[in-house]
Amino acid sequence: MAKKVAAKKSNRKNKPAVKRVTKKGGRRNSYPRAEGNPFREGSSYGIAFDILSKHKEGLPRQKLIELLATATGKSTTKASFDVSVILSAKDSPTGPRHQSCREGFWIEREADHCRLRTA
Numbered sequence: 001m002a003k004k005v006a007a008k009k010s011n012r013k014n015k016p017a018v019k020r021v022t023k024k025g026g027r028r029n030s031y032p033r034a035e036g037n038p039f040r041e042g043s044s045y046g047i048a049f050d051i052l053s054k055h056k057e058g059l060p061r062q063k064l065i066e067l068l069a070t071a072t073g074k075s076t077t078k079a080s081f082d083v084s085v086i087l088s089a090k091d092s093p094t095g096p097r098h099q100s101c102r103e104g105f106w107i108e109r110e111a112d113h114c115r116l117r118t119a
Contacts, residue, residue, distance in 0.1 A: 030071060036118050038102035044082040045100070047071050049116070052086070058108075058115030061087070093119040 034053035039046035048068050052059065059067070061083065069079035088098035089106045097103075108115045 036104065038104045044068065044072050044074065044079070045086060045102075048082055048086045049105070052107075052114065052116040058113050060112050061114055062112070064114060087114060 031047065031050040031054050033041060033046075034050045037046055037049045037053070039049055048064070051064060051067050051071065065076055065080045065083050068074070068083060069076045072079065072082075074082075085098045085100050087107050087109070088101050089095070089103075090097075090109065091106060093106055094103050095106065105116060105118045108117055
């Protein structure tokens with residue numbers, strides 16, 4: 001006959017469940033949605049477009065990366081990849097660009113300074 005073994009007591013205390021926030025739901029875009037923004041609302045590309053549209057005089061690339069990293073909660077390295085996609089739109093509203101970059105806008109660049117232009 002096998003002996004019955006007593007179950008171990010758990011050291012875990014009864015704590016309330018921690019409310020987890022998903023990445024997309026946890027983003028707080030402090031920039032108003034720009035009219036004519038071709039990207040999905042809440043996406044990193046969309047937020048980058050909103051940041052550029054708010055700054056009519058344009059921004060230096062590094063400042064745009066820092067603002068996007070703060071707004072999305074991403075590292076500056078990952079935010080720089082998103083900014084590169086947005087800045088790939090140059091010369092015209094339908095010119096050559098990264099495959100993830102939508103049409104309908106372009107970026108004027110003077111050295112490191114980027115300015116958003118819409119059709």
